[in-house]
Amino acid sequence: MNNNTAMNKRSAVAVIAGILLLFPCIGVAAQSDSPSGSSLSDNISSDNTSSGSSSSGNTRQTGWHLDAGGGVQALFSSDAANLSFGQRFTPFVSVGAGKWISPFWGVRLQAAGYSLNGFCTTEGTYLSDPLGSGLYGTNDPVRNQVTIRPDGSYRHYLRYLNVQLAVEFSLFNLLGGYRENRRWDIIPALGAGYLRSLGYKGTPVTDNLSVNASLKGKYALTSRWDISMEAAAAAFDGNFDGRITGMRYEAYAGVMLGISYNFAKPVYRRRPVNPQKQAPPAAGGNGRALPLDRVGESLSAIEKKLEKLERVSGGNEAKDPLILASILFGLNTIDPFPGQDIHLTNVAKYLDEHPDAKIRLDGYGDRETGTPKQNLKTAVQRAENVRRMLIEEYGVAPERIETQAIGSNEQPYEKNEWNRLVVISVVR
Numbered sequence: 001m002n003n004n005t006a007m008n009k010r011s012a013v014a015v016i017a018g019i020l021l022l023f024p025c026i027g028v029a030a031q032s033d034s035p036s037g038s039s040l041s042d043n044i045s046s047d048n049t050s051s052g053s054s055s056s057g058n059t060r061q062t063g064w065h066l067d068a069g070g071g072v073q074a075l076f077s078s079d080a081a082n083l084s085f086g087q088r089f090t091p092f093v094s095v096g097a098g099k100w101i102s103p104f105w106g107v108r109l110q111a112a113g114y115s116l117n118g119f120c121t122t123e124g125t126y127l128s129d130p131l132g133s134g135l136y137g138t139n140d141p142v143r144n145q146v147t148i149r150p151d152g153s154y155r156h157y158l159r160y161l162n163v164q165l166a167v168e169f170s171l172f173n174l175l176g177g178y179r180e181n182r183r184w185d186i187i188p189a190l191g192a193g194y195l196r197s198l199g200y201k202g203t204p205v206t207d208n209l210s211v212n213a214s215l216k217g218k219y220a221l222t223s224r225w226d227i228s229m230e231a232a233a234a235a236f237d238g239n240f241d242g243r244i245t246g247m248r249y250e251a252y253a254g255v256m257l258g259i260s261y262n263f264a265k266p267v268y269r270r271r272p273v274n275p276q277k278q279a280p281p282a283a284g285g286n287g288r289a290l291p292l293d294r295v296g297e298s299l300s301a302i303e304k305k306l307e308k309l310e311r312v313s314g315g316n317e318a319k320d321p322l323i324l325a326s327i328l329f330g331l332n333t334i335d336p337f338p339g340q341d342i343h344l345t346n347v348a349k350y351l352d353e354h355p356d357a358k359i360r361l362d363g364y365g366d367r368e369t370g371t372p373k374q375n376l377k378t379a380v381q382r383a384e385n386v387r388r389m390l391i392e393e394y395g396v397a398p399e400r401i402e403t404q405a406i407g408s409n410e411q412p413y414e415k416n417e418w419n420r421l422v423v424i425s426v427v428r
Contacts, residue, residue: 063099063100063262063263064097064098064099064262064263065097065098065099065100065226065260065261065262065263066095066096066097066260066261066263067094067095067096067097067098067108067110067258067259067260068093068094068095068096068258068259068260069093069094069228069230069256069257069258069259070091070092070093070094070256070257070258071091071092071230071254071255071256071257072089072090072091072092072254072255072256073089073090073091073092073116073232073252073253073254073255074088074089074090074252074253074254075088075090075116075117075118075158075250075251075252076250076251076252076253077118077119077238077241077245077247077250077251078119078238078243078245078246078247078250079118079119079120079121079153079245080117080118080119081119082119082153083117083119083155087117087155088117090114090115090116090117091114091115092112092113092114092115092254092256093112093113093114094110094111094112094232094256094258095110095111095112096108096109096110096111096112097109098110098168100170102332102369102370103170103173103178103331103369104169104170104173104174104178105167105168105169105170106167106168107165107166107167107168108165108166108167108168108189108191109163109164109165110163110164110166111161111162111163111164112161112162112164112232113159113160113161113162114159114160115157115158115159116158116159116160116241116252117155117156117157117158118155118156118157118158118241118243119153119154119155119156120140120142120153120154120155120156120243121151121152121153121154123138123152124138124140124243124244124245125137125138125243125244126138126139126140126141126204126242126243126244127204127206127239127242127243127244128140128141128202128204128242140202140242140243141202141203142154142156142157142201142202142203142242143202144202145201145202146201146202156203156241156243157200157201157203158197158200158203158241159197159198159199159200159203160195160196160197160198160240161195161196161198162193162194162195162196162210162212162234163193163194163195164191164192164193164194164210164212164234165191165192165193166189166190166191166192166193166212166214167189167190167191168187168188168189168216169187169188169189170185170186170187171185171186171187171188172184172185172186173185177330178330178331182220183219183220184217184218184219184220185217185218186215186216186217186218187215187216187217187218188213188214188215188216189212189213189214189215189216190212190213191211191212191213192209192210192211192212193209193210193211193212193234194207194208194209194210195207195208195209195210195234195236195240196208197240197241197242203241203242204242206237206239206240206241206242208236208237208240209236209237210234210235210236211234211235211236212232212233212234213232213233213234214230214231214232214233215230215231216228216229216230216231216258217229217230218260223262224261224262225259225260225261225262226259226260226262227257227258227259227260228257228258228259228260229255229256229257229258230255230256230258231253231254231255232253232254232255232256233251233252233253233254234251234252234253235249235250235251236249236250236251237249237250238250321360321425321426321427322425322426323423323424323425323426324343324346324347324350324359324424324425324426325343325344325346325347325423325424326343326418326421326422326423326424327340327343327344327382327386327421327422327424328340328417328418328420328421329382329420329421329422330420331366331369331417331420332369332370332378334378334381334382334385335385336385336386336422343424344386344389344390344393344394345394347359347390347394347396347424348390348394348395348396350426351396351400356428357400357426357428358400358401358402358426358427358428359400359401359402359424359425359426359427360401360402360403360404360424360425360427361383361386361387361401361402361403361404361422361423361424362383362404362405362406362422362423362425363378363379363380363381363382363383363384363403363404363405363406363407363422364379364382364406364407364408364410364411364412364419364420364421364422364423365378365379365382365407365408365419365420366408366411366416366417366419366420367408367411367416367419368416370408372407372408372409375407375408376405376407376408376409377407378407379405379406379407379408380403380405382421382422383403383404383405383422384403386422386424387401387403402427
């Protein structure tokens with residue numbers, strides 16, 4: 001009994017040691033991806049400043065991916081500790097495909113399996129020896145194909161396939177905010193599946209439900225390729241190997257190295273851009289509010305531009321609306337980033353000084369995340385939220401504000417995260 005306990009401990013330590021290899025990834029990624037004191041708006045606005053280029057890192061985390069890997073695992077079953085340390089561990093392989101529904105979560109279909117080693121004695125009962133009325137005998141066909149030890153015990157060779165559907169999450173995006181250029185990530189997953197014992201060397205074919213969990217540390221090599229280390233475990237019926245031991249559940253756990261190929265389009269795509277729209281109007285190049293010493297200058301420039309348009313058009317309505325401000329938003333949010341109150345103040349001041357003017361709020365969503373339907377819904381909510389703020393907090397009359405949802409049908413800016421915005425323009 002003491003030897004068995006010691007063997008179990010050694011096996012558990014080996015599996016845990018493999019799992020702990022994931023945690024250096026967390027430390028390095030925390031230093032490189034989450035600088036202290038940075039806010040969500042800082043992260044989003046400072047990801048990548050090169051327009052028209054393909055981004056590596058987390059840009060793929062909005063599409064399909066293919067995964068493959070291999071590693072070692074151990075079976076935790078009745079009497080498995082009687083095997084030698086080396087016999088406990090067996091190889092396994094995994095292939096899968098998945099899709100990130102958003103940068104925060106996705107789904108994955110995975111097929112994993114190959115080999116497990118168990119341990120049996122002549123004292124058990126076996127599914128291969130049915131006696132009727134739910135009873136089973138002691139005859140195990142495996143004994144005809146393996147070496148029986150003097151004490152009546154023998155090694156149980158197993159082959160299996162576990163097909164599972166799991167939900168996976170991006171911890172760094174959930175906890176630290178979405179960053180398009182992130183290379184490191186930690187991805188836990190939880191799912192259910194179908195595990196089949198394949199009937200190898202006398203073991204019967206059995207069908208079982210499985211519960212699966214994993215924790216993966218991922219690093220983006222390029223915009224298409226990731227490498228990863230993943231710790232995975234599964235629990236299933238205790239009789240899956242054909243031996244009836246009284247254990248309700250058995251489990252295996254393992255560690256594998258993997259590689260993934262991502263099909264997502266790069267975030268930055270070259271498209272015609274209006275030179276006047278290279279940066280959000282009334283905002284700095286990084287999406288933050290203008291400095292106070294430039295507020296008057298900005299408002300004066302708006303007024304001069306409007307007067308010039310009026311002179312050119314002979315007092316008629318300008319063909320192109322005059323843009324007063326752009327209000328930026330985070331991913332999947334309808335509340336503006338902090339620090340943009342000055343823009344709304346300038347809009348309210350402009351309307352006070354031009355009592356006949358009316359404005360339109362055009363809501364947008366970025367094309368690279370979410371479906372067109374989701375982006376249109378978010379655009380409606382963003383425009384209505386800015387309208388509410390202008391009415392309730394800045395005293396603008398409701399009849400002077402129109403709203404329009406464009407969603408991701410148009411992308412006014414080349415930089416992807418700038419397209420999560422509401423554009424405020426004068427429509428007279």
